[in-house]
Amino acid sequence: MLLRAVGRQMTSVIRHQTAVRNIAISRVALGGGGHHHDPQPVYIPKPGSLDWSLCSSPHAKSAHPFEPYKPDVGSFVGAVVFIGLTVAAVLLKTDTFKKDDGHHHHHTHSHSKQSSHKKEEEVVHHEEPEEKHEEVPSLETRNTEEVHAAHEAPAAVEDPVPSTSKNVDKEAVASESAETKTAEPEDNSAEAQEKPEGTPAAGHDATPSTSKVRSYHFKYAFKFLKSLERKAQNYQNLTFLFFQTAEEPTTSESKEEKSPLHCEYVIIGSGTAAYYASLAIRAKQAEAKVLMIGEETELPYNRPPLSKELWWYGDESAATKLDYTSLSGKKRDIFYEVSGFFVSPEDIPKAVHGGVSLLRGKKAVKICAEDKKVILDDGTTVGYDKVLIATGVRPKKEKVFEEASEEAKERITYYHYPKDFKRVESGLADKSVQKLTIIGNGLLASELAYSIKRKYGDGVEVHQVFEQNHPAEDILPAHLAQKSSEAIRSSGVDLRAKQKVEGVRKCCKNVVLKLSDGSELRTDLIIVATGEETNSEIIEASGLKIDEKEGGVKADKYLKVTDNVWAAGAIATYEDSILGARRVSSWENAQISGRLAGENMATAGKSEKAFWYQPSFFTKFAPHLHINAVGQCDSSLETVTVHAEPDPENPLEKAVVFYKSKTDGTVVGVLLVNVFGPSLDVARRIIDDRKRVEEFKEIAKLFPLYELPKTEEETKEKSA
Ligand SMILES: Cc1cc2nc3c(=O)[nH]c(=O)nc-3n(C[C@H](O)[C@H](O)[C@H](O)COP(=O)(O)OP(=O)(O)OC[C@H]3O[C@@H](n4cnc5c(N)ncnc54)[C@H](O)[C@@H]3O)c2cc1C
Structure with missing residues (x-):
């Protein structure tokens, strides 16, 4: 029984694949080779999502964008060992520092004498803060010197920290640079590698004494404690600055001066397009820092279930948790990520491995493209290197x-x-x-x-x-x-x-x-x-172009609006190579265009891709009426509908509707009624081929309007 079922399933898959192959062949024959496209934008599945795991993404298997948030056993063990060492350091501190000081002075001194000039530079670069720590056992002195070192190191002075409190900033940078160095394995190995060469007592060093090993541990344990202390202090300061700015400034200029945040990638909006763009940026640039600014207080979520799945499959918890049990039996909710996925906005500038941050309940009101700043409604400003507009639409008022x-x-x-x-x-x-x-x-x-x-x-x-x-x-x-x-x-x-x-x-x-x-x-x-209207106030306020007919922000086929500014989702009116200027308000468009804009932002100037994909949409608003559509499905166009003969055994009446272009009669849209399988891709191919179709009945055969004829085995089985 089981074998037969498996066999049947395989036969059906093979038959479907053969059908798709035939389509591909007919396209080549018709199209004379067809025209070239950039590769199709890829999907990134939500981690753990069954539905999206079917997407053919080369990134799908790469856990990278999510890695920093995954349970990491190694880090956990490391942290436990580290805490142990820290406790030991505190207990044994005084005694050991006395013992080791002399040795380390000696080591440092002789090392600097014997190294070549280039090596000296390297040592200063990698080890200067550490040497200072060793020489200064008291907390206060060490603190001052570390900050001092950071003041002098131009590479460590970054933009992201607020400019209003420079001392705080520098201290933040100092602690970060010390921390980074502590965390980086290169520092340790660099030091280790120098030892045999640079230390006269190399013979002793080859097998480090217990007290030396301890001193190593103490050194790092001490730094760790110090950095924690300073980190806590700095975050407090940053948080304070960040959340206080709303009350302080009065004029927009004085507000702008504060510029409390800077992020490499800023996304305005926190909906579907924004979310997928953030994933795409991080898939392309592993350590990218992304900040989403969202007017809503919710975490980024999937809108379509609000009118479908939550009603169909939600139980009493739906109204509070916004969840439902899918047909596969899996409990799902509408949110793309749990809150722990997002790095807090105060931490993002300093996140060593980057991440995605979410600033909720804040509305962006203006993009100053020349200064690369976004101004929020509370007066704060956020600096960016690249910005994405993904503000979507809202309900039209009556x-x-x-x-x-x-x-x-x-x-x-x-x-x-x-x-x-x-x-x-x-x-x-x-x-x-x-x-x-x-x-x-x-x-x-x-x-x-x-x-x-x-x-x-x-x-x-x-x-x-x-x-x-x-x-x-x-x-x-x-x-x-x-x-x-x-x-x-x-x-x-x-x-x-x-x-x-x-x-x-x-x-x-x-x-x-x-x-x-x-x-x-x-x-x-x-x-x-x-109906809906676009969230386009920010576009007007920023002096960016609005498409008169479609109402969205004008973007080119790469979804680029102007220098360092991109747009995606329902707010973007982009140039489609077949259908002209389009603004599409659908979930799939938000997903794919968000993904593509993110990729193009991350690869700007190198390998941008054009948006050629025809997004589809799905709807169901009556029993036995499943609609999938792709392209321009506008009933003011001439349409040709091919119906399947009604099947008394099947209440789902099947039909394919072709929408013809007003100008040249080519197929610009296809709507499928109760037709499933790979039909949307077939429809995309038809639109893509830009051929005038005369024989719609013939072309409709590409869709599974009828049950496939039974195989010999199936027929025998039925008659048995
Ligand atoms: C109830 C419902 C059901 C739907 N069902 C379907 C469906 O079945 N199939 C389908 O294809 N489509 C469906 N859609 C449409 C689809 O959800 C949208 O096309 C899609 O969500 C658009 O995504 P987006 O990211 O462009 O915009 P959105 O998801 O709307 O996200 C934009 C976000 O930006 C925020 N924002 C706006 N302006 C600012 C600003 N100035 N500063 C900061 N934040 C700002 C908004 O508050 C919003 O959170 C449905 C829509 C609704 C409302």
């Missing part, structure tokens, strides 16, 4: 609801954020919401109507009100839009098509909507989902 009384407004939610899900879900769960009205006919409004009805069934009255004829009619061809209306109605949603909301007022415990046909609709809660 005049009629904006003009409602404050009391009525309490019953209105523009659905976009996790808090909106929590509000609606908890209202439904505690039955304070039993009548719900959703405004809009787009994908979000339609998904919500379906998902909420699916979860709460007869426990809730769901009305969907819109001015158009059918849900999603700006995407679906008219005949499919009509079918979807029927499907939604059959699932129990009350569709109020061709209705404009003319007024809204509070009435007792509810609100009442006045519709354009004169009727009134009493409801407990109103969800407005009528």
Whole structure:
């Protein structure tokens, strides 16, 4: 039985692969070799994610971007040994320092005498702070000298620390440089290598005495304690500076002077595009320091489940934890990372191995491209080497609801954020919401109507009100839009098509909507989902170009806006080589464009790649209606729909819709209804080929519209 099942599975895989190979062959024959593309941007799977592990990323196996945060047994053991040594050092300190001082003076002195000039330079470079430590046993003196050393070392003076308190800064740098040296194995080995040559008592040194070994340990133990003490002091100072700046400055110039943070890579926004860009930067540049600035207080999260999975598969914990149990049985939540993934903003400038930091609840208001600074709404500034704009979109406001009384407004939610899900879900769960009205006919409004009805069934009255004829009619061809209306109605949603909301007022415990046909609709809660607008204030304030038609920030095909500035996700209007200027508001676009922008930022001037990928989207807003689409799926274009014959055994009616370009009739979009498998890649190939298609029935054969004919074995099995 098992063998037969495995055999069947293999046959099916081989048949699918053969189909894909045929497509590739037909493309070559048609396209005469096709045109060249840059390699496809790669996916980075979330660590531990089952779904994304299927992505074909060369980076997928590289744990590097996550390595600093993984449990590291070696470091743990090292830390335990180190603490042990530290305790020993404190206990034996006085005695041993007396013993070893003489020896070390001797060693240092003779070493400097006998080394060549180049070697002396090297020794000074690597060992100067250590020699000073040895000569000065008292804490106070050592402290002064270390700071002094750092003052004199130009290489150690970095930008990242605040300029308002220079003494603090230098001390911070001093402690960091001492720490770095302690941590670096080269320092130890350099010292060890010098010994046989430079120490007259080389014979003794070959087998170090116990007291020498101890002195080594004491030296590092002492430095470790000192650095911890100073680190704590510095962080306190930095934290203080960082969080105090909000109250201090009055003019924007004086605010700018503070410049409390500088980060190599700054990302404005903390959504999907931002998150993937941060991973891509670190995948390309292992020790990169990335700072995300996010207006929201949430950790970066995945938005689509807010209208789908959380409703379909969430239980009572969904409203608090934003989690659900996927069909595979795995508990998942919407967040890309736990908070421990992120380095704190105060620590990021000094993070030896870099990392990704998140500044939450802060809005960036201006990019000063010339000064390479971002100004935040609280007046602080953040310096950058390269910056990414990933500010996405927000719900469009509707005049009629904006003009409602404050009391009525309490019953209105523009659905976009996790808090909106929590509000609606908890209202439904505690039955304070039993009548719900959703405004809009787009994908979000339609998904919500379906998902909420699916979860709460007869426990809730769901009305969907819109001015158009059918849900999603700006995407679906008219005949499919009509079918979807029927499907939604059959699932129990009350569709109020061709209705404009003319007024809204509070009435007792509810609100009442006045519709354009004169009727009134009493409801407990109103969800407005009528569209989106770009978060583009920062673009205007920064003097960057906004695309007049699409509304996003103008970027080229490399997602570059101007020198050292890139854009990705739903805010970016980029040049697509086939479809022209596009702004795509979809999850996959945010993921892939974020990834690509991150790569291009990290490899700027070396190997930037153009954005050629056609992002897809998925939606489901009625039972038996799974839609996947790619390219320009706009119902104002001419469409050709190829349907499969209805199958009495299968309620999923399958169809492929081709959207034809207005100018040359080539296929610019493909929408798949209940068609799965590798079909999206096939659709991308068709768009990519830019051929005029005459025989749509033929080309539709590339999609699994019908069950594949049964193999001989399967037929025998059935008849047996
Ligand atoms: C409920 C819902 C369901 C969806 N379902 C789907 C779906 O099924 N399939 C699909 O393809 N797409 C879906 N989308 C759309 C998809 O989620 C978005 O296209 C995608 O999240 C865009 O990603 P982004 O990173 O560009 O922007 P966002 O994810 O919106 O992130 C932008 C972030 O930047 C922050 N920000 C904005 N301005 C500033 C500033 N000045 N300073 C600091 N931070 C700022 C915002 O607060 C936000 O957190 C859905 C959207 C919603 C709302």
